[in-house]
Amino acid sequence: MAAPSNLDKWIQKNLFDVVPTAIAVINLEFDLVYANKAFEEMFGPWQEKKCYSVYKNRDSVCVDCKGAKAFKDGMSCVNEEVGYDKNGKLTQYIKHTVPVADEHGNIQFLIEMSTDVTETERMRKERQLLFDQVPCNILLIDRDFHIVRTNKSVRKIFGDIEGKYCYETLKGLDHQCSECTARQSFSDGKMHTGLHVWKSNTGEEIYSQVTTVPLDEGDGKFGLVMEMAVDITQTVKLEDEKLEAERLAAVGQTVAGLAHGVKNLITGLEGGMYMLNSGMKKSNVERIQKGMEMLGRNIGRVSTFVREFLSFSKGRKIKAKLGDPAKIAAEVVDLYAEKAKELGIEIINEKGNDIPPAHMDSEGIHECLTNLVGNAIDACRMSDDTKSCHVWVRTLEKDGTIIYEVIDDGCGMDYEVKQKVFTNFFTTKGLGGTGLGLLMTKKIVQEHGGRIDLESEPGKGTTFRILLPRKRLPKP
Numbered sequence: 001m002a003a004p005s006n007l008d009k010w011i012q013k014n015l016f017d018v019v020p021t022a023i024a025v026i027n028l029e030f031d032l033v034y035a036n037k038a039f040e041e042m043f044g045p046w047q048e049k050k051c052y053s054v055y056k057n058r059d060s061v062c063v064d065c066k067g068a069k070a071f072k073d074g075m076s077c078v079n080e081e082v083g084y085d086k087n088g089k090l091t092q093y094i095k096h097t098v099p100v101a102d103e104h105g106n107i108q109f110l111i112e113m114s115t116d117v118t119e120t121e122r123m124r125k126e127r128q129l130l131f132d133q134v135p136c137n138i139l140l141i142d143r144d145f146h147i148v149r150t151n152k153s154v155r156k157i158f159g160d161i162e163g164k165y166c167y168e169t170l171k172g173l174d175h176q177c178s179e180c181t182a183r184q185s186f187s188d189g190k191m192h193t194g195l196h197v198w199k200s201n202t203g204e205e206i207y208s209q210v211t212t213v214p215l216d217e218g219d220g221k222f223g224l225v226m227e228m229a230v231d232i233t234q235t236v237k238l239e240d241e242k243l244e245a246e247r248l249a250a251v252g253q254t255v256a257g258l259a260h261g262v263k264n265l266i267t268g269l270e271g272g273m274y275m276l277n278s279g280m281k282k283s284n285v286e287r288i289q290k291g292m293e294m295l296g297r298n299i300g301r302v303s304t305f306v307r308e309f310l311s312f313s314k315g316r317k318i319k320a321k322l323g324d325p326a327k328i329a330a331e332v333v334d335l336y337a338e339k340a341k342e343l344g345i346e347i348i349n350e351k352g353n354d355i356p357p358a359h360m361d362s363e364g365i366h367e368c369l370t371n372l373v374g375n376a377i378d379a380c381r382m383s384d385d386t387k388s389c390h391v392w393v394r395t396l397e398k399d400g401t402i403i404y405e406v407i408d409d410g411c412g413m414d415y416e417v418k419q420k421v422f423t424n425f426f427t428t429k430g431l432g433g434t435g436l437g438l439l440m441t442k443k444i445v446q447e448h449g450g451r452i453d454l455e456s457e458p459g460k461g462t463t464f465r466i467l468l469p470r471k472r473l474p475k476p
Contacts (some may be wrong), residue, residue: 020283022093022114025100026051028071030061033109042093042116044086051112055083067110070097074107081114092118120276123295137208137229140215141166141182148224159201166227170198182225185212189222196229207233216270267374271338272296290334297331318447320359320474325402326351328362329395332369336377336391345380345389347373352396352403359473364444365404365466368452369393371441372406372464379410379462402468409461418456449473 016023022039024032024046032046032054040046043054051067052058061068066079076098085091093114100109132152140149145166154161161169167177176183181192191213198206208229214222275291278284333349340347373393380389394405413421422442445452449472456462 024112026110070099074099092121139227141225157200181212185214185225189214318361318474320476322357323362325355326395347391350394355397368441376408379408382411400470404466407463412458413456414458
């Protein structure tokens with residue numbers, strides 16, 4: 001059935017302008033003969049101008065002009081470009097070029113569709129910076145145990161090993177390791193830790209404390225495992241057994257802290273990327289904006305994490321600034337919103353009253369709430385009825401005390417577990433837990449002059465309550 005004529009007219013008149021992609025038409029002389037609103041918003045005025053002038057502020061045709069090639073061979077092409085936006089700022093964009101032929105087959109015009117990827121590229125580079133600057137060896141391994149990616153530390157010790165089997169390259173074996181922590185993570189989707197002996201490209205034995213973390217692809221499935229390893233060779237060789245035990249404990253705490261911090265950062269980055277990608281697929285500007293905001297917040301924490309992790313064993317130094325207590329809680333809820341939704345768990349942010357700004361270490365309090373909300377979601381997952389579980393995050397102030405509450409109606413804890421939750425390396429998650437999250441949370445709360453309380457009952461749920469008296473908050 002033919003389309004109504006009024007629909008044809010509407011498409012001819014309005015379609016280009018409602019498409020959220022920058023579209024332009026150029027002729028054989030490289031004149032811009034038409035452009036839509038999205039193009040003008042991205043590159044600025046275009047009337048009576050040449051394409052190279054608008055895209056790249058040039059006064060002559062580009063040396064490697066893809067348009068000239070398309071006019072000549074009549075082939076569509078896709079390429080990455082670097083130019084300038086309407087404000088004169090450097091911008092990166094992906095351009096699809098499609099030749100338009102007349103009834104005789106002659107190409108008189110090109111349609112060029114450009115998508116701005118400046119922010120995406122910036123985030124990719126910053127994630128690469130985090131990957132390379134984390135102070136330990138990091139590898140990404142696929143399900144066939146191929147090394148997909150390595151950081152600078154690994155490349156310095158082993159050279160270029162990407163694409164090779166991990167057991168061959170790291171251990172000189174022709175078969176999979178019997179104690180492979182990566183295989184354990186692929187098997188159950190949890191974090192695992194183990195001691196391994198690697199061989200460098202010079203034949204030197206390297207004792208490594210290895211932690212593997214599965215990387216979620218966004219749909220509950222994962223095809224990669226991130227393997228983080230700290231070199232403890234010198235510690236293993238110590239003759240004094242007492243000193244050796246103390247140092248091994250410190251290394252274990254360092255690895256656990258690193259795994260915990262990186263896992264939280266990855267959760268935030270993956271949540272933002274999910275929002276961004278789904279928004280772009282659906283042309284949902286609001287969803288794209290929300291994803292960008294989530295990514296921006298968590299990328300900002302990357303540099304902070306890398307700097308402060310190095311001083312972890314010496315104790316975290318509080319950096320108090322005036323901030324909004326309720327905003328921290330809202331950011332943590334946003335961070336876990338997609339994960340909770342996928343698991344069928346409802347996460348609710350509640351703000352009790354108007355809370356004036358307070359001097360606190362926002363990154364530290366964010367880490368506390370991240371640990372508590374992550375634990376609450378895990379408690380719901382271990383509940384008999386996951387589909388009806390909830391997590392509430394409440395922020396209020398009462399009698400000069402700022403109060404955060406993280407409440408769940410998950411599996412709860414018995415008396416024995418409640419007595420141990422704040423002790424070093426205690427975890428109810430088996431090999432999937434680090435046993436460090438609540439210990440770190442308690443430490444940060446105490447550094448703020450506050451305390452953390454716990455109420456829990458098996459089968460009914462758990463409440464963690466952070467109380468921060470204003471008069472005891474750290475000075476800026």
